[in-house]
Amino acid sequence: MDHVGALPYFTEVCGYNGPIYMSYPTKALSPLMLEDYRRVMVDRRGEEELFTTTHITNCMKKVIAIDLKQTIQVDEDLQIRAYYAGHVLGAVMVYAKVGDAAIVYTGDYNMTTDRHLGAAKIDRLQLDLLISESTYATTIRGSKYPREREFLQAVHKCVAGGGKALIPSFALGRAQELCMLLDDYWERMNIKVPIYFSSGLTIQANMYYKMLISWTSQNVKEKHNTHNPFDFKNVKDFDRSLIHAPGPCVLFATPGMLCAGFSLEVFKHWAPSPLNLVALPGYSVAGTVGHKLMAGKPTTVDLYNGTKVDVRCKIHQVAFSPHTDAKGIMDLTKFLSPKNVVLVHGEKPSMMILKDKITSELDIPCFVPANGETVSVASTTFVKANASDMFLKSCSNPNLKFSNSTQLRVTDQRTSDGVLVIEKSKKAKIVYQDEVSELLHEKNHVVSLAYCCPVKAKGESDNDVDLIKQLSAKILKTVSGAQIHESEDCLQVGSFKGSLCLKEKCMHRPEISSCSEAVFLCCNWSVADLELGWEIINVMKLNLDNTCKVKGDLL
C-alpha cells in the first residue's frame, strides 16, 4: 500500500502518461488494496477522496505486468529487470540499466525465507548504485522461532481460557504467514477452535496466493502439487453476527494497526474482556490505536470518534516483520558490491549508523539523502573500440613471458601486442602491432641490431656443426627458457639469428678485434629481443675469450 497508494492520483489526476510496470501479483492485488484504501479514507474517516474507483480502473489498465527476470527494453536506452524480493507477494527489486550504468532499487525486501515467501534473490550484478530500504537499519533479529512460539503460546492460552483472539493485520503477507503458522499448530495440537478471516479482501488475497503459487516460497511450491498450503483446514469466513457469539475463536481482521474499519469495530467489542487477546503483528504508525496499545499498557483508549474503550484484554506484540534487518542490508550490499549505496525509507539516526557501517566495513561510499536532496554518483562508461581479427586471434593464445631477476615471474602480456589507435572524429580501433603501419598508410620500417661476433679462434679443424652445438649448449645454460633452433651453420633464438660468417670483411664486424684470426658468427636481432640479443653476444664473447686463452696457452 505504501508503494502503490498514490498511483491512481499520479496517473489520473497529475497526468503521468509514461509506462507503468508491475509484477503479476502486484498488478492483481493493488486494485483491491487501492479500492479498500479509498473506501476507508472516504467512508470511515470522511476525508475527501483523492481518486475515484474509475481512476483506479483506468490506472490499472495502463499497467504492464512483468515476470521475474524478464528483461524489458523500455526504450532505446533503458533496460529494466525485476528480481524476487520476498517481503510480500509480488514484491520485486528493480534493476535498471542505461548505457553502461546500472542501478538496483530494492523497495522493501526480506533476506530470510519465511513460511510462505522466499528470500530475496538476485544475480551478482555490476552496479554503480544500490538504493536500499532501511526500515530496520539497526535491528538485528535473531531466530524467528522463539518469537513464533511466543505468539502461538499467547494465542493458545487465550483460546484455551475461552477468550477471543483478535489479530488485526493487512490483507496481504502477515495474515497468510500467521495463518499458516496457526493452521499448522492447530493441526499439531488438535485444537478445534475456529479461525476466522474477516474481510472479503483477505479471502480474495488468499485466492490470488493460490494462483500465483510460483511467487511463493520453495516449500509452498513443492507442497502445492499435493496440497495447497493456502487451503487452510481450520479457517472459516467470519460473519458480523459472530462478534457476540459465545466461545473462543481467532479472528484475522483488516486493517492492521487498528486504525479504522472492521478490526477497530471488533476491538471495541472485545477489548473490555480480560479473557481476550489482541495480537499486533508488525509496525504501527503513531496515532493509531495499535500504536497506543503497543506504547504502554493503557486501561482506556480513545477511539477516533471520541468514544473511549476500556482495555482489559491482553496485548501481544508479534515481532516479525517482512522487512530485512541490518544484517540483511549488509549481506545484500556485500553480495552486490555496488560502487555506491544510497539508503532510503528509514529513520535518520539509524540510517546514519548503518551508513557508517557500510562505509567502514565494506568500504563503499554511502549516502543518506534527505527528502528533496540530490545525490550524484559517477557512472560506469566504457570506451568502445573496434578490434581487428588479428588482435583477437593473438589474444586467444597465451603469450607467457618468463623473467627471473630475483624470482621466477610469469607474465601474460598478450594484450600488449595490441595497439589502440584514435583518429579524431572516428571510432577508436584496436589492431595488432603489425597492422598499425597499414592503418596509417605507412610502410613498416624494421629496426634491428647486428653484430658480427667473433666466437672462436681459428685454426682447429673441428667442423662448424660442433661449434653451433657448443654455442647453443652454452646459451641454454645462461639464458633460461630459451628455445634454440640450430642447423648446420646457424642458430636461432626468438628473433635472434646467428650464422657463420665466412666473409673476409663483414660490414657488421668491428674493425678492432681481440682475436685477429677467429671464426665469426654474424648476428642479427630485432629490438623486441634487445636484451636477449646482448645476453647471447655475451655468451659468445666468453666463449671467444676461453678459446683464445686456450690458444694462448698452447702457443
Added chain:
Amino acid sequence: MELTCLSKGDGFHYPPCHMLNLCGFRILIDCPLDLSAIKIFSPVPYDVGFEASEYPSSDVSLDAQDPVQKKQKLERQLTPADLVCAEPWYKTVKALHLWEASLIDVVLISNPMGLLGLPFLTQNPGFCAKIYMTEATAKIGQFMMEDLVSMHKEFRCFYGPGDSSYPGWIKDLDSEEVPALLKKVVFGESGDDLGSWMRLYSLDDIESCMKKVQVVKFAEEVCYNGTLIIKALSSGLDIGACNWLINGPNGSLSYLSNSILVSLHARNFDINGLKGTDVMVYSDFSCLQSAEVTENGCISPNTDNNYLSTISSDNKDEDLAASLLNTEDSLEEMEKLAFVCSCAAESADAGGSTLITITRVGIVLQLLELMSDYIESSSLKVPIFVISSVAEELLAYTKTIPEWLCDQRQEELILGEPSFDHLKFNKDKKIHLFPAIHSPNLITSWQEPCIVFAPHCSLRLGPSVQLLQRWRGDPKSLLVLEDGISSGLALLPFRPVAMKVLQCSFLSGIRLQKLPTLLSVLQPKIVLVPDAVSQRIDLSGMKINSILSFSENETLHVPRIADNTSVEITTDLASKLSWRKLRQRENFGIARLKGGLLMEDGKHRLVTGLEQEESSGKARPLRYWGTVAQEPLLGALLKMGIKGSIEHSTSENGLENSIIHIANPSSGLIETSEMCTAIVAEDKNVASQILQGIDEVLDGI
C-alpha cells in the same frame, strides 16, 4: 557461424532439430522424438480375438490421398497382422547420433515436444552441455515424458521384460514380404535409420535429465560462458514455446521455431524482441504440410471420414504489422475448435460418445473451455472426462502461469477469474480428471455418451486405445484425430471403423504468405530459410542483405556480418595508457594496450589486469614505420654525445643504402635503407643510445 539441419521434423509433434555452431560453441536446438513412427507397432490387444484379425484385408481402404500409399496398393494391402507385435521402440533424430554428445556445449529446447528425446541424449556419460528451456516447457515437457513412460508401461506389462540389447522385431522386418511402407518407417528412405531406434527411457532417466536443465523465465537473459546471451521469447505456438535470441560478440542471431503470430491461448509471438538481428534462422517447416493442402485444394471427404481442413485464404495487400497481427488466422482456428465442439455435441445428441486424442496442451485447454461452455449453454448433459496420468497436475499447472497466457486470459486471471472457463466447471465436477482408465472412481462416475480427452494421438498408446476398441463399431460415436497423422496406418488395427472420424489440422506455424511481411517487419540482415520454403516462395524482392537456404543434413556456412568486433575498454584503464603523438599526424593518437581481455556479458572487455606495473617506465617501441632521415638522426645522436658521418652507397641489388659511421665514443655504424635500419655496435650502451636517437626521428609503437 554454421547451421546444420539435423531433421526438418514433421508438424507440431515432431519439431525440427538443428545444430548451430556459434562463436565456437555447438548449440543443439531441440531434441524431439518421432512419435508417429510407433504406429508400426500393434497396440496392446484388449479384446479377445483381436489378434486373430478376422477382418479380410480387402475391407481395408487406405487413405487414398497419400501418393506413397497408393504405390503400396499395387504391392499388397497392409493388414493389421503386418504391424509389429512387440514392445515398441522409439525413433529419434537419426543425424543426431552422428554427433559426439560430449562435444555439444549448449542445448536449447524451444517447446515441450522438443524435449521428448532429450533423456536419450543426457543418458550419454560424456554429455555435459548446458540445457536451457523455459520453465513452462520444462514442466509441461516433463509431464509429457512421464505420461509417455506410464503409457508405455502397458506394453511392458504385456510383453514382459524383453532383451534390451537388440530388438528381435527388426530382424523379422528385414524380409521381402514386409510391406514397403513399414520398411520405410523402420529403415528410412535411405535404409540407414535403424540406429535411430531406441528403447524408451525410464522415469529415473527423465529425472536425471531434468536435473541437468536450467530453466529460464519468460524473456530472461542468461549468459553462457560469458560469451553468449540467450533469451527466450514467446513464439505463440503453445504455453512455454519460445523463439531464441542469441547475442554474442560477433553479432546477434534469432532462431524462429514454429510460431503462431496471434494465439488464442498462449502469449503472442514476440515481434519486437526479434527485430533487427544480424542472422535469422527461420526453421518453421510447418508450411510443408499446409502447402500440400493448398495444392490439392481441400482434401475430399472420405465416405466415413469427415475432414476439416485449412481454407486457403486470399493474400491481400495489407499493412505490415497489421497483417501480421490480424486475427484472421485465429478466428479460423476458433471456427475449427467450434466445429469440433459442435460435432461432439451432435454425436452426443445422437447418443454417441466422442473420443478426442489431441494432445496439444493449448488445443486441449481451448477445447475443454469451449465444450464446457457449450454444454453449459445447451440442454445437453454429457460428462467430460480427461484421462491421462498427468491430467490433473497439468491442468493445475496451467492455472499458475499468467506470464504465458495471452493478454485477455491474463487480464481475467488478474481480475481473479479463472483464465480458462472450464476451470469453473472443474470445480462443479462437470469435468472429471482421471489418471488412468482403470482408476477406481472412473467406473462410478462413468456414463455414456460422454466426451473423453485421452492420449495418445498415435492411437497406439494410452487410454485412447481401449476406448477406441470400445467405440469403433458405433456409428454414432466420433473420433477426433489430429491431422498429420496418416489416419490409414493409425486406424489400421481398429478396422473396420464404423465411428465417425474427424480429422482436424490446427495451425502449427507461420503461414507462408506471411513470411515476406514478417521478414520486412523483423529486418534481419541475413536470413536462413529451409530450401523447401525458398522453393515455395519468392523472397528475392526483400530488402535483406542475403537470403541463404539450407537443407536437411547439410552444413551451411554463414559469413560474419560485422568486420570488426567491438571491444569495451574501462575508463580507468584507458586513462592509464601511455599515448604517443605521431609526427605530422595531429589527428592521431596511438597507445599500446595493457590489462587483460575478458569476455563478459557477450562482450570483449579490456579491464585492468593482474599485470605488475612495468618498472622500466616507458616501454620502448617494438614496431617502426616510415623512413629514417639521416640528418636529424645525426643531430639527435650529437645531443647525446655521439658523433657520426654519413656515407651513401648503392648495394648490389640497386637499393639506396646509407651508412652512418660512428667513431666516438666507440666504433659502430648505422645501416639504413627505406625499409630497414640495422645498428651495429659492439658496445651495448652505444647501441641503446643509437636506438634512442632513432626513436626521436622515427614513429613507432
